[in-house]
Amino acid sequence: MRVCSPAHIKAYNSHILRYVGGLKDIFPGTSLLPNHHAALHIGDGLTRFGPGHSHGSSFYERYIAFFHRIGINNKSGQLEISLLRAAMRYANLRSILEDDEEIRETVAELVESMEAINRQDLRGYRLADLLDPTTSDLDRPEKGTPSTLPPDRYGLLCELLLQEGRAGTTNDVLSFARVSHDGLCYGVCNSPHFRNSSVLFRLKADDGATVHAGIISQIFCHKTGETNGWYLVIQEHIPLQRPGFVDPYRRYGFASGYLCEEEPTATHVIRLSDIISHFALTPMPQAGAIHVMALDQTMTSLELDNSGYTFA
Structure with a gap:
């Protein structure tokens, strides 16, 4: 905090x-x-x-x-x-x-x-x-790895660009293992920076009003016209919504976090600026779930009075 x-x-x-x-x-x-x-x-x-x-x-x-x-x-x-x-x-x-x-x-x-x-x-x-x-506000490693986005991820990127009134012209990108934004480091889950891969984020599709939890699987820089944009591929873990199940953590409010499915259920491409904060991930294999605890140092989503956010 x-x-x-x-x-x-x-x-x-x-x-x-x-x-x-x-x-x-x-x-x-x-x-x-x-x-x-x-x-x-x-x-x-x-x-x-x-x-x-x-x-x-x-x-x-x-x-x-x-x-x-x-x-x-x-x-x-x-x-x-x-x-x-x-x-x-x-x-x-x-x-x-x-x-x-x-x-x-x-x-x-x-x-x-x-x-x-x-x-x-x-x-x-x-x-x-x-x-x-x-x-x-942005610090990146000196060199990125040239790569090509697969069709599914490129399609998600194009959808995001269309929401901003732009169009993607190429699926060639530079991939990075980590990037620092506003003093905080974010890393890819299959890299030495995996401890910084668990993040809470917004989606433009729901106007950013809902907080989602996911794991970063790719960080890349994509050029549209003369502008370089920084994007992340996120594997989302949705909150537990099983028949007859009540999340025991939610009744304690902001201080206790909540449970999500152990396996990711959706893939998103988001802007680097759409990240809210890291979260602490605790595996709970006996329940087939993970526990999500927000680590929001700048208090953008955990205000007690009226944050404007709801957790998915």
Whole structure:
């Protein structure tokens, strides 16, 4: 969440108190843990300090999982000191490059690589870069792979272009494994960037009023006339609608997500700008379903008062 309001904080406090209060009823024999106690104070932190990015650190957010996975060889503290030194050196290097134009020109490739890394995924303090008018809203890898859209995908692209009053002239495109837009990275499901392939999106066919969940199977750049457009092929997972089945998560509202069919049921071609946010995908094979939890950092679809969206 990039912003929060008293309504969000009140809703969180209500839900966490209900959860902790009923924990022993849901899971008999379970003991309350320190993280349950800490969770009860998150509302206090939001009230005093605002959203997490205002008092978090992107450097340590990035490496916290790394600390949990590696062996420290009984030398606690040495790795942390090394990372702190690396962070300080990086900060000093950026300061030098910002102040000295001559050095920037000498190491132009290094500067370009550093800026590309910074734009890949904005977290923590780096969310402020979204407000920087000099920050590009689109970052892509240097090279794409020339490819030809199969007839079914090209047909979907033509339908989308016709809705915009244009026509597709060729099915030749450049395909990419990932692309960053507005500071967030999106990747193809069969690539090393598969963790960024689960997205919520809008469809022009329903005027963008319904939120759909799907997996990115292709990212491509298509040229129409003199304009390059960025598009994604999405495999949609529709919400569970089985006879006699009631989704147990929906009654808890925005905080609990919802269930979708395990197998995709439809294919869409959408614009990159039609993505709303990522979502956390949890497989539930025993039910033949997946659980979808929106990860909307900019609060475009999870406003408590009136978002204008309905989930499919």
